[in-house]
Amino acid sequence: MSNWPDSADELVREQIALAQAAPPPWSAPAGPLAAAGCFVCFPRGWAGRGSAGDPSWAAALLMRGDSIVATAVVVGEAHAAYQPGLLALREGPALEAALHALDCDPDVVLVDATGRDHPRRAGLALHLGAVVDLPTVGVTNRLLVAEGAWPDDRQGAIAPFLVAGELAGYWVRSRRGARPLAVHAGWRTDPETAAEIVLVSRGRMRTPEPLRRARTLARVARARAGS
Numbered sequence: 001m002s003n004w005p006d007s008a009d010e011l012v013r014e015q016i017a018l019a020q021a022a023p024p025p026w027s028a029p030a031g032p033l034a035a036a037g038c039f040v041c042f043p044r045g046w047a048g049r050g051s052a053g054d055p056s057w058a059a060a061l062l063m064r065g066d067s068i069v070a071t072a073v074v075v076g077e078a079h080a081a082y083q084p085g086l087l088a089l090r091e092g093p094a095l096e097a098a099l100h101a102l103d104c105d106p107d108v109v110l111v112d113a114t115g116r117d118h119p120r121r122a123g124l125a126l127h128l129g130a131v132v133d134l135p136t137v138g139v140t141n142r143l144l145v146a147e148g149a150w151p152d153d154r155q156g157a158i159a160p161f162l163v164a165g166e167l168a169g170y171w172v173r174s175r176r177g178a179r180p181l182a183v184h185a186g187w188r189t190d191p192e193t194a195a196e197i198v199l200v201s202r203g204r205m206r207t208p209e210p211l212r213r214a215r216t217l218a219r220v221a222r223a224r225a226g227s
Contacts, residue, residue, distance in 0.1 A: 002131045004079065004092045011089055012120065018130055019121035026135040026188040028197065029107055032065035035201050036106035037210030038128075040094045041218045042078060043227040049082040050090070055227060058094035059218035062106050063201075063210045072101035073221045085144070087113060087124045092131070095124075099132050108135045108189070108197055110211040115184035115194075116168040117146040117161065129187020137194040138169070138184030139211055150180050158195050170195040178206045 005011035040058040042050055056078050062070040074097040080089035091113075099109065114123030115138040125138030146168045148161025157173040161182065169184040169191045183198045185191045201208035207215070 002093075002096060004096075004131070005089060008083065008086055008089065011086055015088075015118070015120040015122035015127070018127060019116075021130070023130070023188050025190065026108070026193070028193070028200075033197070033200060034062060034064045034069065034104075034107040035110060035197065035208075035210045036060055036062040036099065036102065036108070037110045037208065037212070037214035038095045038098050039112050039211065039215040039218045040091050040098070041215075041222055043222070050078060051081050052078055054078040055225070056091075056094045057218045057221040057225070058091075058098040059214045059221065060095075060098035060102050061210055061214040061217055062102055062104065063213070066209075068213070070103045071217060072098050072103075073217060074098045074101055075221070075225070085119045088127045092124060092128060095128055096131055099128075099134070106134065108137060109186075110137050110139055110197070110201065110208055111186065112139060112211065112215070113184075114138045114140055114144050114182075115186040115189075116166075117144045117163055117182070117184050119145055121163065121168075123184065125184055125186040127187075135188040136186030137189055137197050138182075138186050139198060139208060140182045140184065141179070143182055146182075153177065156199060160191070167191050172198050174198065174202045174208070175206050181206065
């Protein structure tokens with residue numbers, strides 16, 4: 001397990017450094033894409049923003065094309081309470097553990113977190129990719145600090161969102177009639193590549209299949225634990 005920051009001050013310093021990093025850009029390989037989704041959940045019904053030590057269920061699921069190649073669930077605990085802009089303190093170690101528990105490495109990882117749409121331009125999707133040394137794409141339902149109008153109500157339509165005038169990602173309409181997804185450039189991915197990966201990974205539902213199935217896997221594990 002990598003050494004994730006233990007304090008807000010330490011994480012802020014790492015985020016600033018990550019925002020300035022320039023890793024080599026990634027391009028999707030030819031042939032079926034090996035895309036993983038990773039997701040962590042905590043007990044339902046607990047009031048407040050959560051605390052350090054909360055039980056956690058982190059899942060990773062790898063798909064190649066339409067086939068599930070590998071799955072993993074890791075039970076652990078939150079390393080910190082939730083704080084806006086500091087999600088890596090709470091979720092980072094659990095997500096890393098789930099990815100490392102997979103039997104094989106993905107080409108790219110879809111994360112329920114932001115990338116450049118962040119006060120210091122380094123959200124958890126970007127941070128996680130740097131830690132596990134894999135290209136990442138962030139997928140969220142809303143923006144954190146970026147601004148941008150939704151795209152047309154047409155499957156595959158995209159529209160940019162910006163932070164301080166700089167492109168940070170795209171709204172992506174994965175299904176007509178459904179709310180668009182905020183798709184964030186992460187580690188070694190640019191906004192255009194991130195949007196393309198989400199569209200390639202979509203199934204019948206709104207959320208890309210690897211991430212949707214990882215979310216279900218984590219929530220089923222939580223339900224089986226009675227939480």
